[in-house]
Amino acid sequence: FNNILYIIEKKKQSGGGSVDEKIQTGFYKLLIYQECAKMLGLADAKYIYLLSGEYFNVPKFTVHQIPYLAKHGIQTYFDKLPLENLF
Secondary structure, eight states: OOSEEEEEEEEOOSSSSSHHHHGGGHHHHHHHHHHHHHHTTOSEEEEEEEEOHHHHSSHHHHTTHHHHHHHTTOEEEESOOOGGGGO
16 A cells, blocks of 8 residues: 555563563664565565553653654554554
């Protein structure tokens, strides 16, 4: 439709562990998927996190990690992904 590869990664977490550290790797993953998109003849790749709001929508993440992701082109949503934001 718009020649873009969309990667949506859903992360659900209810307690401390490695999942909360894994969102830090989003920028690296985006670079890899952008390379794959070009190899497939697509215009670009978009990497989106769909995070459990109860765990991730707190200052521990919203002050540093999520703004860092946004700065590097990674969209982040909590609990629901509005499909109109994909196009």
